[in-house]
Amino acid sequence: MGSAFRMALMLTVLLCIPSYISQSQPVEETSQPIQGQLLDVRYLSYECLTSSTCEPTQPDHLVEYFSADWCEPCLQVSDQLNNLSENGSVMLQHHPSTFDDTFLSDSKLRFDIEYRLLFYPSIVVDGSFLLTGSRQALDLNATMANSSTNWSGLNSIEYINATLSWNISNDEVVRIWQLEPTPHTSLNRTHSNLARQLVPIPANASSVTINVSDLSEHTAFVVMLENEGVRHLSAGSLAPTGLVDVSPEDGIEKEQISSLRPSHLAMIVTAFLIAMMAPALILHRNEMLRDGQQDVVMRQAEE
Numbered sequence: 001m002g003s004a005f006r007m008a009l010m011l012t013v014l015l016c017i018p019s020y021i022s023q024s025q026p027v028e029e030t031s032q033p034i035q036g037q038l039l040d041v042r043y044l045s046y047e048c049l050t051s052s053t054c055e056p057t058q059p060d061h062l063v064e065y066f067s068a069d070w071c072e073p074c075l076q077v078s079d080q081l082n083n084l085s086e087n088g089s090v091m092l093q094h095h096p097s098t099f100d101d102t103f104l105s106d107s108k109l110r111f112d113i114e115y116r117l118l119f120y121p122s123i124v125v126d127g128s129f130l131l132t133g134s135r136q137a138l139d140l141n142a143t144m145a146n147s148s149t150n151w152s153g154l155n156s157i158e159y160i161n162a163t164l165s166w167n168i169s170n171d172e173v174v175r176i177w178q179l180e181p182t183p184h185t186s187l188n189r190t191h192s193n194l195a196r197q198l199v200p201i202p203a204n205a206s207s208v209t210i211n212v213s214d215l216s217e218h219t220a221f222v223v224m225l226e227n228e229g230v231r232h233l234s235a236g237s238l239a240p241t242g243l244v245d246v247s248p249e250d251g252i253e254k255e256q257i258s259s260l261r262p263s264h265l266a267m268i269v270t271a272f273l274i275a276m277m278a279p280a281l282i283l284h285r286n287e288m289l290r291d292g293q294q295d296v297v298m299r300q301a302e303e
Helices: 002-024 072-081 103-116 135-146 263-301
Strands: 037-044 061-066 089-095 123-124 129-131 158-160 163-165 173-183 189-200 207-209 220-227 244-246 251-253
Touching: 037 263, 061 072, 061 135, 072 263, 089 103, 089 173, 123 135, 129 135, 158 251
Parallel strands: 061 089, 089 189
Antiparallel strands: 037 220, 061 123, 123 129, 158 163, 163 207, 173 189, 173 220, 244 251
């Protein structure tokens, strides 16, 4: 009787384990991240800042170029971008790689969090289109020619007496990127529009001071009006690359590994426990059979 009770108790524990594991797993969040959006762009060149009157210009397109000095494919893309035929566009180059001496943490946040990019080089057009692969720079002109922007929101922006001011609604964010010509860290070439800092803007502020005397020659500024959040980019390349993360040490293919479901984890744990307890269960069963046989022999002897 005692052996049967112990067997039933062990089986009950094994059957309860999957249910306990499933219930103890945190519930996956189903809410979608807030979608961000680029609403308006203004550009202030060094010539504008140093003139008697400076009116920020509104480009037809904004090209954000994510690259790294150790990235060999970036060299060809950079050369192609320097020969852009679209004169009404503004290019903002980012160095989000921590391996670069010119690394900018704000560029990395834009690369990782807002655009959720995976590899270099990558081009984002107007905050909406993603260009990757060997043809990305070649596809850029076609992408801009086939898309139109409807920038609005920074109509009141002005630069007067070393002060850049604007007027926006409360749910919008102004970001000001400072661009400077920057030498390549290992080659005899220069990045003409590399982001060197995201200008600090106090909370709820509607203006910042920009002193030309503190700037190096040919410094420029790109002012963005945005809704914060993750961007949902559309593919703009005719030959996009796969999910390959290029690093200065090696190229490693990144495979997206989905996490185990709680039910699958419970089944795996249960199977493992059963396998571990199998020898003990077999010994217990054999012991019960021997006890039963001895009882039969004893009853026969008594008869």
